Amino acid sequence: MLGLKLPTDPRWVNIVSKNIDEILTDHAYCEQKAASTAISFIVTYPEYPELVQEMIALSREEMGHFKMVHDRILARGKKLGRYRKDEYVIQLMKFFPKGGSRITQLVHRLLYAALIEARSCERFRLLSEELEDKELAEFYRKLMVSEAGHYTLFLNFARKFGDRKEVDQKWQELLDYEAKIMKDLGKSETIHG
Numbered sequence: 001m002l003g004l005k006l007p008t009d010p011r012w013v014n015i016v017s018k019n020i021d022e023i024l025t026d027h028a029y030c031e032q033k034a035a036s037t038a039i040s041f042i043v044t045y046p047e048y049p050e051l052v053q054e055m056i057a058l059s060r061e062e063m064g065h066f067k068m069v070h071d072r073i074l075a076r077g078k079k080l081g082r083y084r085k086d087e088y089v090i091q092l093m094k095f096f097p098k099g100g101s102r103i104t105q106l107v108h109r110l111l112y113a114a115l116i117e118a119r120s121c122e123r124f125r126l127l128s129e130e131l132e133d134k135e136l137a138e139f140y141r142k143l144m145v146s147e148a149g150h151y152t153l154f155l156n157f158a159r160k161f162g163d164r165k166e167v168d169q170k171w172q173e174l175l176d177y178e179a180k181i182m183k184d185l186g187k188s189e190t191i192h193g
Helices: 011-017 020-044 049-075 087-092 102-130 134-161 164-183
Strands: none
Touching: 011 020, 011 102, 020 049, 020 102, 049 134, 087 102, 087 164, 102 134, 102 164, 134 164
8 A cells, every 4th residue: 555665674663662762752753843844835835725724734633643652751751852863864855856846846845755654654553563562552553544644645745736647657766766765774763764
């Protein structure tokens, strides 16, 4: 369903399970960045009312997820750790060339967002199936469903605003590129890395 060309190495869950506090901090910041991305779409592309409406709802939902993760951190007697860069996103954002028309830039941003949500969905599925902490596993199962909806939302908007054939070709090329990135990642207690 997600179209990912390289699945996450199952050993990633072993790394995560030994570093739950670290993954929760990283996850919290991923949710915050997802909310920021939705707001950025609103600010940058206000001329698309349907996109704006969906991004308003998405920003609220993502901040709700941030609060849920933050509440889990506090319940564990911890504090939110420091922000760290997301090497996966840094590498991913190098794929499409800078510039181009406004609509091309929009399509590229939507495709990046779709892929980030797809990878998050896949990682949450692994956590929901493999974590020994059943409460945390259930938490990730619920978020997995939400991330799948976000992935399709972004991909459908890219297809709506761009030429469908061209967008689908770019999507496949981006998936191929992402698979190459993933070969060097999956060795740390981060959602994407």
